[in-house]
Amino acid sequence: MFEFKRMLRHPLNWLSGAVLAAAATGAAFSMMMPAAGAAGAADTGYRSGLPVLGALPPLDGAVTWLNSPALSGKALQGKVVLVDFWTYSCINCIRTLPYLRAWERKYRDQGLVVVGVHTPEFDFEKEIANLNQALARFMIDYPVAVDSDRRIWTAFRNNAWPVFYIADARGQLRARVVGEGNYEKTERIIQSLLAEAGKAGAPDTLVTPRAAGEQSAPDLAHLGSGETYVGYAQASNLAGGGQLERDAPHDYARTEVGSNQWSLVGNWTVGAERARLNHADGSIVYRFSARDLHLVLGPGPGGKPVRFQVRIDGRAPGADHGSDTDVDGNGSIGDTRLYQLVRQSGAVKEHLFEIRFLDAGASAFAFTFG
Template sequence: MKTLFSALAGAALLSGVAAAAPAAVLPVLGPSPGFERASTWLNSAPLTREGLRGKVVLVDFWTYSCINCIRTLPYVRAWAEKYRGQGLEVVGVHTPEFDFEEDLANVNAAMRRFRIDFPVAVDSSRQIWRAWGNRYWPAYYLVDGAGRVRYRQFGEGDYASMERAIQALLAETRGGAVRGGLVDPATEAEQMAPSAAAEASGETYIGFRKAANFHSPEALLRDAPQRYSAPALQLNQWALSGRWVVGAEFGRAAQAGAGIAYRFGARDLHLVAGGEAGRPVRIKVTLDGKAPGADHGADIDAEGNGVVGGARLYQLIRQTGAVRQRRFEVRFLDEGARAYAFTFG
């Protein structure tokens, strides 16, 4: 969702090393900035650079509604479990993009949803983000037993390179072999790997600060109610219908029955959304004007019915056959829904 680099060979290039390089040639990229500026910690007492000496630390910058982060979490969990007894400490740094991701109740709900049991530093003020000079979700940094950053990788994918770097630094720290092989965690729903070959649509924001490809005939009005209409759309164009108030981060459905239409080309369509104050909002989804049937996502049924409650990413479409361009529409049957962004996979 938020990565600006694809996670292919570029991840190894960004680290400055070959993917399979031994630890002896992993360059020292600088000292670990640590986590002292965390606003609070989840699953752990505060962790310090001094307390982590002698351990290999995998630092994972993430935020809970980011689809790229969501799809990496099964691998991060698997690495934490596999290497915990061999000297690896996984530390998540939760740095929010949207305001709702600053809410600790939302973060805790996401951690339960994604079964995260490793320590997480809450970084709602982005102080850890700035200390590390980070710019991406997700971003991974490997710190050796002496507290030095030795490897970094940005974006989802290229899991083999990441795990081999973990193994190399653990072997260096332990002075001997570590458990080999590569993890292959089960993934489902929104955590399944994207179908990149068929993906022709990219992240699209609803809030006016980053909105692009908006195609309602009415101009997007900032922070004021307006009635919109949804015309015919070309690939990656979207439109509002009914009465909306569009703010900097999100659009708010200002009447029951307000909707969003999007013409997309991808296997999966997700919407980051929530009901105001977490109140449930019923939704109705159509594909090309019909119920989605077998192409429904994990958060709706075959008739297109679902409920948006707490603010998070909702998977609304997963095409089961050949991926092709489709016109997606969602109607919010109750007032007060907030729609933040579309992502695809």
């Protein structure tokens, strides 16, 4: 999931100064001397003002492709290409999807190709069946390269989710956009590169896609809680200064939970990526401050559904229920994915969240907020 510190820890020298500096020029349809063109790319004399950052790396090495045969450089010749590095349970990635779908549909006839490169963070995201369910859930019909071995990720020297790489019709990389947001600037980049390629019919309006549930934009003004992993490899902010027993069943007692702290209750086995509940009626408690609370969850062994019940400050959520619960806080885990469990409908305040699992076998991976 998106972490700016991770990007800064591994600078991309070949893209230095590129990130969004060029995007700040907006559409930037400035006249410049024409450059030598490649086959399939019209030479209009227009140049967008965006820098050339090098050649778009090849999309070779995917485990498989979904929604399309494998796309080579030849297949993309003459196209403006937006490559999106994403993973399906990442909330930052999920919130970009309404824009990616809208851009792909709006500009496909003018020569835009959107390519999703799905590079998993968790092991469950490597399972093709899980990814196919996510594509259907999110109504993604553009090409997706399944990059479970991180070969494309490595070729791009990528280090965060989500990241957009945008190339012109000559196969030259022209912009790199890190993280969610910056949608207007990204669309202006697309428009400018289509114009540069001679696509005179490209609209100059901006999309305003409708988004619901976990795909909605975050409430950044009231976002006081951050991504929190449950597996011991990256776990933090455990209440009471407690320790997680690694890879072995353990009884966790209820404890006082401070701001942005969490705890397990019941008998759990905590692995590197996840905690799995061994007996029914276990809980996870988190004191959070945000409009939305999400939790990546998985069902029991063999995909057996697990029922759960959410409480906010000890009460049913009512109007503050998320898209994956009802007003009484009831829900069920059927797939391994991100679940929206709380959306505060009024003033955003700090609350004590608890999810109680009525069946054994549930897996919990990470909290995110919006």
